[in-house]
Amino acid sequence: MNEIEGLYPFNLTPEQEARALRLHESSIVIDLLFQGPLSPKAIPEAVSERIRETCEPYLDDPMTYSAMPAKIIHEMSSRGEIAEYKEEWYRSGITAGNRQLDLSSMEKIITSMGEVQRQFDANEWLVKATDAEQIREAKRNGLKAGIVTAQETDGLGKNLDLLDGLYQFGLRVLQLTYNNQxxxxxxxxxxxNGGVSNFGAKFIRRMNELGIVVDTSHCGKQTTLDACRLSSQPVIASHTGVEALYGHMRCKSDEELKAIAATGGVIGVFAMPWFIHEDPNDTTIDHVLDHIDYVVRLVGAEHVGIGTDWPMSDVEWSLVYFKEHIATKLGFAKGDGPSTETVKGLEKYSYFINFTRGLVARGYSDEDVARIMGGNWLRVFEQVWR
Structure with a gap:
């Protein structure tokens, strides 16, 4: 495997390396908070500077300025102007990853629906997956599957008809709230720690009826526990960590992890350097694997998955600006938001095989590796999606 770029030093034997490669290539690999396939390290410097020049006139509008680079990257990728978009996804070995809607306002809903649909329309190798079999079929045919998800619901207000419309568009995973009330x-x-409201109970019931997975990643503790009690279908945390290992607000307590597992759900472990280890400048994929190990010991390998949430399809200068000017407005503590740090071993999505290699290094069976790398997500999809 020496020809593969970015291998983390797990010190595997040649036999283990061959086993990891076989498992990675044969498994359905799913990242349920897939901010890729690009990352700052995968975007050519000339492209980064070209984007900076385009955004410069919007410096007086921080929110617009911060959001523009990612939008430009997606548009350029859709036009085939960034070849790394497809190349990085295929090198990663990821079969399916989410494509995210912005439901923060009515305007953002409409705009992001267009942007997400453009990704599917522009790339013949990318299919919108609205049932589990489409993910399996993508794997068989050498294609990639996109799962339409969203992390907030503010733009829906109390209009459940809008939820129905989004389901028809393809929405299949929805987080109840993003950090705030x-x-x-x-x-x-x-x-x-308010939990789920009366309307929220109706909302969850409608999600169950439609076949939309209930996601609790950015939810408070009581909200997570309430969602697990109220939902008739498996509940997930698409991207989180273990509070017992690192006491960040974005990590889940043992009580929450057990509650999610008791619904038949899955806990996706993220790769956010600020949320899983005390030193974001020295966070490695081993620290991420520590969180995976903990959840496996607590609730079993059948309830663990991956939802990296990092690195972002963005450029470095934009991420620095986001941390300095935007993160605190979204509920993050000062200095505690996405920036240029990455998990060592996952600097680019094309290094995703390091998850499989790490699980092999830690002694997981073939069956459990396949479950954690994507099989558990697929099981939930098969149960919930209509």
């Missing part, structure tokens, strides 16, 4: 529930950044 909304009509549905309390987020993890709220002082009040």
């Amino acid at each position: 909304n009509y549905i529930a309390s987020g993890c950044a709220e002082l009040a």
